[in-house]
Amino acid sequence: MAKITVPKEPQDFGNDEQYNRNLAALAHGSFIIPVPFASLIIPLVLYNTTGQNDAYVKANAKEALNLLLFKYIVGFFFGILCFVIIGFPLLALLGLYVIIFPIIAAIQTMDVNSGSKVYKYPCIFRLLA
Numbered sequence: 001m002a003k004i005t006v007p008k009e010p011q012d013f014g015n016d017e018q019y020n021r022n023l024a025a026l027a028h029g030s031f032i033i034p035v036p037f038a039s040l041i042i043p044l045v046l047y048n049t050t051g052q053n054d055a056y057v058k059a060n061a062k063e064a065l066n067l068l069l070f071k072y073i074v075g076f077f078f079g080i081l082c083f084v085i086i087g088f089p090l091l092a093l094l095g096l097y098v099i100i101f102p103i104i105a106a107i108q109t110m111d112v113n114s115g116s117k118v119y120k121y122p123c124i125f126r127l128l129a
Contacts, residue, residue, distance in 0.1 A: 020050070020054050020056055020057050021056070021109060021110050022110065023046055023050055023054075023057050024046075024056055024057045024059075024060035024061070024109045025060075025105075025106040025107075025109040025110045026042060026046065026106075027042060027043040027046050027047075027057070027060050027061040027063075027064040028060065028063075028064050028102045028103075028105035028106040028109060028119070029102060029103075029106040030042035030043060030064065030102075031064070031067070031068075031098055031099070031102040032099060032102060032103065039064070039068050040065075040068060042064075043061040043062075043064040043065050043068070044061075044065070046058075046060075046061040047061040047062060047065070056118065059118040060105075060109055060118055060119065062128050063105075063118060063119065063120060063121060063126075064102070064105075065128055066121070066124060066125075066126045066127060066128050067098070067101070067102070067121050067124060069127050069128070070121075070124040070125060071094065071098050074094060075091065075094055078090040078091045078094060079091065101121055101122075104119075105119040105121065
């Protein structure tokens with residue numbers, strides 16, 4: 001009996017470099033998604049899936065995870081400083097930092113003229129090297 005098969009259509013994502021830039025920007029943009037633990041899950045998934053094949057996505061996901069670790073560690077110490085009143089404005093500044101800089105990072109990551117330069121957050125310590 002003859003077998004009839006339908007050829008599969010190739011999935012074209014357009015420009016593969018632009019697709020990877022969008023994924024790298026998603027790692028930074030996960031901080032403004034109002035879903036619990038999205039800022040942890042999305043960069044980890046990108047780091048372990050697409051990051052295995054693309055160094056640009058991997059480096060940006062690692063930078064987003066560094067910001068997450070910075071946010072939790074510094075937020076803990078600022079929370080302790082709330083007993084001395086100085087912690088409240090410091091927590092507010094940390095909240096602004098975590099909202100504004102991921103937006104800047106996502107925009108610069110999607111920029112075609114950047115030459116695949118990984119965005120580095122200013123003034124944070126990097127535990128993941």
